[in-house]
Amino acid sequence: MKKQNIIDHDKCKKCKLCIEVCPVNMIGIDSNGLTNFIPERESICLECGQCMAVCSTDAIKISKYSYEENFYPLPEKNVDYEKxxxxxxxxxxxxxxxxxxxxxxxxxxxxxxxxxxxxxxxxxxxxxxxxxxxxxxxxxxxxxxxxxxxxxxxxxxxxxxxxxxxxxxxxxxxxxxxxxxxxxxxxxxxxxxxxxxxxxxxxxxxxxxxxxxxxxxxxxxxxxxxxxxxxxxxxxxxxxxxxxxxxxxxxxxxxxxxxxxxxxxxxxxxxxxxxxxxxxxxxxxxxxxxxxxx
Ligand SMILES: Cc1cc2nc3c(=O)[nH]c(=O)nc-3n(C[C@H](O)[C@H](O)[C@H](O)COP(=O)(O)O)c2cc1C
The missing domain is CATH 3.40.109.10 (NADH Oxidase)
Known part of the structure; x- marks a missing residue:
């Protein structure tokens, strides 16, 4: 089945963070200069969701996940080493x-x-x-x-x-x-x-x-x-x-x-x-x- 992975270019700020974090190099800059999924690589997607998690404008949608159901903001402060x-x-x-x-x-x-x-x-x-x-x-x-x-x-x-x-x-x-x-x-x-x-x-x-x-x-x-x-x-x-x-x-x-x-x-x-x-x-x-x- 074809994956429904989409990048909304009205929202995309071209920061390229999704390209940097993708573990399987599935996102790149296309011939129009837009950040996009590379169709021939989509079959190796790990569905880890990192591209969506790193995007500050919620511009990415991979088929398995939605921002509403699968993502939520992280607290600013993390537990420290001692705790x-x-x-x-x-x-x-x-x-x-x-x-x-x-x-x-x-x-x-x-x-x-x-x-x-x-x-x-x-x-x-x-x-x-x-x-x-x-x-x-x-x-x-x-x-x-x-x-x-x-x-x-x-x-x-x-x-x-x-x-x-x-x-x-x-x-x-x-x-x-x-x-x-x-x-x-x-x-x-x-x-x-x-x-x-x-x-x-x-x-x-x-x-x-x-x-x-x-x-x-x-x-x-x-x-x-x-x-x-x-x-x-x-x-x-x-x-x-x-x-x-x-x-x-x-x-x-x-x-x-x-x-x-x-x-x-x-x-x-x-x-x-x-x-x-x-x-x-x-x-x-x-x-x-x-x-x-x-
Ligand atoms: C792969 C694995 C299998 C284990 N199997 C048992 C078990 O069958 N029975 C048991 O009482 N404890 C079992 N343990 C717990 C260890 O005995 C325990 O982690 C170890 O004694 C260290 O104690 P701690 O967990 O309190 O630090 C197992 C732990 C691991 C990682």
Whole structure:
């Protein structure tokens, strides 16, 4: 379908900012000296909206967006570095929740915040399935417990280990072998000790997408990261959870319970709820290994 990207030349001040910011060089000066979309490049538009956001006279319209629905003025003052680091430092992965459901409107606010996230290639190839029902989450736990127990047999078996490495790659295999296997061996996730899988959380968001969809893995992790910070800003506790998606991808019955379509893979999940415990200190971890070149 032809894109309806338009520049209103009565409004355009020819500042060329849209040309400068466009990530795919889709806007240029045409033979009449007017700023215009370059028709043969419109198919590579990322629909990021930056051209419209930078235009001071609202002269640009790309097919997906309108100034009325998708744009609003930014405040003059931004959060400063100190406030920002205080905020990110005060977030913790929350694994102790009050027995209190999360209002749907709050989860909607969290999901809405993902609209502001960066994305590779396509923003909407990641889907989010929301479970806001503790009973439903609990019903999946025995199957997830079994999946975690099975990891012991898989890693102990040289043949199965080789198959996992070949099919899933070294990163997945090493996560199983070096992270989940020792945990399972020590019965860390056994339900007889309580729910150490979803930690009693009343809600969980599962981020998933078509197996081959471009950049869906990176985008899902970015969206989940935004989700945990937005949850924190709303007074909720949250934590990433990699076990639930791994179990969904391996066991069809768990996939069915979480309503993830067969051709899709779960990438990451986020558990959510009201935190029971308040942390009094930020944790400053050891510095990242950094190579400064020149
Ligand atoms: C990709 C990923 C997967 C994670 N999976 C789990 C998980 O399955 N269960 C869990 O309790 N925490 C999980 N976490 C949370 C980490 O354990 C946590 O971020 C880490 O311990 C640091 O603690 P902090 O978030 O409070 O700084 C995961 C984090 C990431 C980034």
């Amino acid at each position: 920002f680091t205080d905020f990110i430092a005060s977030r913790r992965s929350i694994r102790n929740y009050k027995n209190k459901p999360v209002e749907r409107s709050i989860i909607e606010q969290i999901i809405e915040s993902l609209d502001y996230a960066p994305y590779g290639s396509e923003p909407n190839k990641v889907k989010i399935t929301v479970f806001n029902n503790r009973e439903k989450i609990e019903s999946a736990l025995p199957l997830i417990e079994k999946f975690l127990d099975d990891i012991i047999h898989w890693v102990d078996s040289p043949i199965v280990s080789r198959i996992i490495k070949l099919k899933k790659g070294n990163e997945t295999f090493n996560t199983l072998k070096n992270h989940l296997y020792p945990m399972s061996k020590l019965e860390n996730y056994k339900l007889k000790f309580g729910d150490r899988i979803t930690r009693g959380a009343p809600a969980i968001l599962v981020f998933h997408g078509d197996k081959g969809a471009e950049e869906h893995t990176n985008n899902a992790i970015i969206y989940a990261t935004y989700a945990i910070f937005t949850a924190h800003s709303l007074g909720l506790g949250a934590a990433m959870n990699g076990i639930v998606p791994a179990a969904i991808n391996k066991e069809p019955q768990i996939r069915e319970m979480f309503k993830i379509p067969k051709n899709e893979e779960a990438v990451i999940s986020v558990i959510l709820g009201y935190p029971k415990i308040k942390y009094k200190k930020a944790i400053k971890r050891e510095p990242k290994i950094t190579n400064w070149v020149a």
